[in-house]
Amino acid sequence: MRVGFSACQPAQKESTTMQLPSFSLVKWFAAAEGRFDISLSHSDCEPLCVSDVLDEDERNALINYPLGYGAFAGLEELRRAVARQYKTIERDDVLIFSGASEAIYTFMRTNLNPGDEVVVQCPIFNSLRGTAQAIGCKIVEWRPSDEMTCAFDVSVLADLCNRRTKLIIFNFPHNPSGQMVSEAELNAIVETASRCDAFVFSDEQFRLLELPTTPRLPAACDLYDKAVSVSGVSKTYGMGGLRIGWLVTRCRDVIERAQEYRYYTTEMTNTPCQMLAARALERSDEILRRNQDRIAANVERLHSFAAQHDENLLLHLPKAGTMALVEQKTPFTSTQFCERLLDEQRVFLVPGESMGISDRLLRFGLGREDFAEGLDRLNQFLRSPSQ
Ligand SMILES: Cc1ncc(COP(=O)(O)O)c(C=O)c1O
Known part of the structure; x- marks a missing residue:
């Protein structure tokens, strides 16, 4: 029968699969x-090996390291060591992930909805834009004032933002150019976000590696309650194989949403690698x-x-x-x-x-x-x- 036949048709054309752009x-x-x-x-910096971060006693102790599940939010000692890298951050503002990549993806999936307006620095590491794009956000590009040097003019950002802006995404020191903004310019970005009540997502994977004449920028999470800073040990420490990164924010709702999402993906990050990352931060x-x-x-x-x-x-x-x-x-x-x-x-x-x-x-x-x-x-x- 016709009705029975149509009831058996596969679910209708509209795709609900998230189409991630090519990386x-x-x-x-x-x-x-x-x-x-x-x-x-x-x-990344020159990769380290285990003997660079563990002394002899620690290496001997490693053979007895427990390989059971760890804590959901991350290893206590690593979260504390990460928090110490910031000025206003406590252990509970830190969530440990499998690389900065997982932190980026999880934040975007738990905070953005189709149609949200997102201002993105371009060019930028693919996932920082691609995930928001795949979710169906309206992407507003913040492009460099000079496309060959990738110098960015912060004064144009205010014109790209409005009350519909949900999030501003940027990365300084910048991949691939090594360009920076000044502290005053970073404050101006945060003020723009605050005027629009927008989140700030600051990829700080290359922070702490300033050239001698360049002053270090504050971390965005220390400047604004709705700022998220992401970093890890892949680049600055040369420990990309550990797959350890973190998301840091004073906004506890962001932390809770990310942690709940993660119950469906990795649940938690592997403990021996977190221990090695904690040892590296001690030797920072x-x-x-x-x-x-x-x-x-x-x-x-x-x-x-x-x-x-x-x-x-x-x-x-x-x-x-x-x-x-x-x-x-x-x-x-x-x-x-x-x-x-x-x-x-x-x-x-x-x-x-x-x-x-x-x-x-x-x-x-x-x-x-x-x-x-x-x-x-x-x-x-x-x-x-x-x-
Ligand atoms: C700006 C930026 N953010 C995030 C990542 C991802 O880092 P991870 O290896 O910790 O996942 C990279 C890797 O190249 C990067 O360049």
């Missing part, structure tokens, strides 16, 4: 896996100083390298973080340039196209020990007759 940056990394032995582009001063010194030395190296190749390369000097943009003027697009560099020299670089910026740009990562060796190979590549 072009990480896709570039995945496609290069196994094809390079030096990276001139990774955004020493680890960060080493990483800051390495980055400053690599900026110098890159600066003189670009000067030697000024017919092909123009460095846009970074202010903080682990990355810098270089404009290349060869006859090739950056995507072609990077493909050939992989094939000919087994050196990895990220082209502008995979970050949604001009494909004349290249992203350099400044945190690695073998940076000088990578530049030597890049030198051979640039001097080769096929170039």
Whole structure:
């Protein structure tokens, strides 16, 4: 019968599946896996190993470390160690996640609804925009005043916001440019958010890695009750394999919503990795100083390298973080340039196209020990007759 037939039709066309946009940056990394032995582009600092963060007694104790479930919000000692990195933050304002990535995704899923107006700094790490976009938010782009250097003008932000603005998303020190704003400019962003009663989502993955002449910005969560700061140990500490990140906010509703959502996903984060992250935070001063010194030395190296190749390369000097943009003027697009560099020299670089910026740009990562060796190979590549 007709009625019976139509009742058996599959549920109607309208899709309720969240369509996440392509993660072009990480896709570039995945496609290069196994094809390079030096990276001139990774955004993390030189990876640490277990013996860098555990002394002999701690290493011996590790064999008896309990592998049962841990606490839902995160390991007590890690939450306290994270809270100490901020001025106004207590343990209960901190939620530990499996990397900053999980913190970003969980925040967006638990605070945004289709149609919400969200102002997003662009370019930005894919998930910071892509998740809001997939939820169906109206994205208002805050673009740089200069697309090649990625310098951002905070004075235009007020015009992009209004009483419908639900959230402002940004990332300083900025991936991929290493650009910054001043403390006064950060305060202006927070004032704009506060006037609109909007949330602020500040990705601070590269905070604590300022170059010597750049003052450190306060964390957004210390400035405003509706601000969320996200960070972790992947970049600044070179411990990306632990998959430990955190979300910090004085807004307890945000913490509760995130924790409840997480009961459906990972429930909690693995405890041995949280313990290792806590040990690294205890040794913070020493680890960060080493990483800051390495980055400053690599900026110098890159600066003189670009000067030697000024017919092909123009460095846009970074202010903080682990990355810098270089404009290349060869006859090739950056995507072609990077493909050939992989094939000919087994050196990895990220082209502008995979970050949604001009494909004349290249992203350099400044945190690695073998940076000088990578530049030597890049030198051979640039001097080769096929170039
Ligand atoms: C700005 C930014 N936020 C978040 C992440 C994700 O970090 P994690 O590896 O801790 O998930 C990255 C990784 O590259 C990043 O660059």
